[in-house]
Amino acid sequence: MGTVLHTVAIVGLGLIGSSIARGARTYGLADRVVAVDRDEAVLDRVRALGIADLATSSLADGVTEADLVILCVPVGAIGAVAAELAPHLKPGAILSDVGSVKGSVVAAAASHLKPENPFVPAHPVAGTEYSGPDSGFATLFQNRWCIITPPEGVDDGAVATVTAFWEGLGAIVETMTPEHHDLVLAITSHVPHLIAYNIVGTAADLETVTQSEVIKFSAGGFRDFTRIAASDPTMWRDVFLTNKEAVLEMLGRFNEDLSALTKAIRWGDGDALFELFTRTRAIRKGIVAMGQETAEPDFGRARLDAKSD
Amino acid sequence: MGTVLHTVAIVGLGLIGSSIARGARTYGLADRVVAVDRDEAVLDRVRALGIADLATSSLADGVTEADLVILCVPVGAIGAVAAELAPHLKPGAILSDVGSVKGSVVAAAASHLKPENPFVPAHPVAGTEYSGPDSGFATLFQNRWCIITPPEGVDDGAVATVTAFWEGLGAIVETMTPEHHDLVLAITSHVPHLIAYNIVGTAADLETVTQSEVIKFSAGGFRDFTRIAASDPTMWRDVFLTNKEAVLEMLGRFNEDLSALTKAIRWGDGDALFELFTRTRAIRKGIVAMGQETAEPDFGRARLDAKSD
Structure with a gap:
């Protein structure tokens, strides 16, 4: 641990996304937290809760300065969102997600990314039955497992960054294949x-x-x-x-x-x-x-x- | 509500039986609580916990003075236990139970009783995953339903006594057929x-x-x-x-x-x-x-x- 990211962008501010935003700030994991959501009502709540430095509906604006982008959208949407944001990532920016399914998701997202943007899929095994930005809390991942499924050949530094981020949120990281x-x-x-x-x-x-x-x-x-x-x-x-x-x-x-x-x-x-x-x-x-x-x-x-x- | 029984005998001091014993005393539902269990280790715990006035392994001794006997044994044992205690009940003593099954249990127990001993089956829908006399607590039945399934023709006074007892433990009583x-x-x-x-x-x-x-x-x-x-x-x-x-x-x-x-x-x-x-x-x-x-x-x-x- 120890690396503080400059900017982390979270796409989708539901239970998981808003918990990451809160935790990133509470545990000092990033200088700047950007929240991206296509739902203006969600963005209004994010602003009212004060859990991000910027809240925007524009994927391009939201991810352009990010060192780490975490997709917190339903797994069926990951491929499309990855395709839309891929051109706007800066070189070396890491893409990750929190999806409960990995095999088909890795395939759907990875094909859209440029080689200089590593994809490190992650899945924090934690949650509650509630949804939406108000339901999140910073300690959701404390002492819970987070499974990382790095694709073959992905940059070791990127895996280390994602691992450190989740450990910073209190999770215990374990690595396995998507299958x-x-x-x-x-x-x-x-x-x-x-x-x-x-x-x-x-x-x-x-x-x-x-x-x-x-x-x-x-x-x-x-x-x-x-x-x-x-x-x-x-x-x-x-x-x-x-x-x-x-x-x-x-x-x-x-x-x-x-x-x-x-x-x-x-x-x-x-x-x-x-x-x-x-x-x-x-x-x-x-x-x-x-x-x-x-x-x-x-x-x-x-x-x-x-x-x- | 309002009737205080002289003696209530509880047969089987597990989670449910020991919670009834505690509740009967906490809420002042009986002058005397008798605990009957065939397991000496359970009786030792009942004595150590001080949740009954008498703790005995003898069904005959335990039920002989009781106004209300509540069987808190696994439903498969209810018929045999009813047969064994029936001769020792005083006239007018009421038999009840807490079993999660009613149809076959009513039939198994009722046949052994003398006509002067009404049988009023009951089922408090409450519990935890723990077992044994140490796991009980007096408030287990608060705001939980207790289902009573009175056999046709049973004495109304006996039904009222059992209803009042469960209401005294904090339960909401509902009546339906065993089926x-x-x-x-x-x-x-x-x-x-x-x-x-x-x-x-x-x-x-x-x-x-x-x-x-x-x-x-x-x-x-x-x-x-x-x-x-x-x-x-x-x-x-x-x-x-x-x-x-x-x-x-x-x-x-x-x-x-x-x-x-x-x-x-x-x-x-x-x-x-x-x-x-x-x-x-x-x-x-x-x-x-x-x-x-x-x-x-x-x-x-x-x-x-x-x-x-």
Whole structure:
């Protein structure tokens, strides 16, 4: 660590982009933070929050002086945005992103860049269910992993700069190939989101159980799923469209396992159920031990002691 | 409300039983709280915690003076425990339970009781992922629903007593048939637990992604599922064995919806994905509005700002 960038430009000031902007200033990672967003309402919020030195809707104006440009847009838009900004990058400026999918994104963006502009894709594994510039906070990446997937032959100095930037935000950086990243995220993030969206949809469509009953009795487990099923729809649509292969692979395995479990229920095989239900406790212990989760009951949810009436 | 029972006996001092014991005393719902458990280690903890006036392993001794006996054992054990304690109940003593399944449980318990002992099944929809007498707390049921499923013809006074007891613990009481209860809980609790257990199992068994990677990158969504997949294995085995029909019905619908979603991914149907991902946000808003969930990002999880090293 230690390098302070002159200018970092952030394109897309949602939860992640606005958290980076806040963190870059809080942790002194850049002299100047530029915010680029095509949505004037977002830019107004950025100005009101005072989280950037310049807020502009012009990609050309926003990136022209930047040493590091970080794309924080839905993964489906990365290729088009990279194509539009590429001519305006100064020599040596580094392009990076925060997308949850890497394989197809690397291909989409890299083809537009001049050789003197290294592309170093990154993915901070952090977030909340809220969207927009107001939802960000500087400590979002503290003690969270950030995965970097440098294309073959990319400049080592550029990788070091991006690594130092994320370490400056408090993240722990790990490097892997785009293909492996997409498999790991399919099981740790994409398929969990898909089945959460799916069960919330199933519950909404029942005719034997009312929506009001689903809401009332959600404390039995269902409400945990509704949190991730409240995540940004555009971002998640793009994730499933761009990481199709790995998601379908992991979904296939999930389905095989669910079929076996369904069969165990149908045949009353209590031992098979007990064995799985015991085994799954160990993984949570590992997550808590690694500081990736709180050990407090119910995630330490604020106790809802008082009736709201 | 207002009736203070002379003696309440709680059979099974796990998370729920020990929370009832604590609450009965905190909110002054009974002059005397008796704890019955067959596990001497649990009884030692109950004595050390001082949450009961008497702690005994003898069902006969424990229930003989009770006005209300609440079975807090796994649902698969309710029939056998009811059979064993039935001869020792005094006339007019009420039997209740806290089981997550009602249809088969009502049938298993009711047949053993004398006509002068009403059975009023209850199910407080509340809990955490922790088990055992140390994990309970008096406010667990505050502002949570408790579902009562009175069998046809049961004494109205007994239903009123059980209702008042749960309201005294802070719960909101709702009455429904055992069959409807089992359908509602299948979708709001049982199937969510099943798919959480399932995906944690799937992730543990992959050969392309290591367990260490699953743990590291769990903040992308997976860790939410590990909480409920850390719940008590015996309790949940019994739930799936005793609510087989409703669980298989709801699982069938979940699978139909997941097949449609899988097809949308395979064919790149972004509009279908976006439509579902937008619709599911509304249900969470309803849950938060009804005070059944915190609106804080990430459930208000304690911020893990400091690296643990």
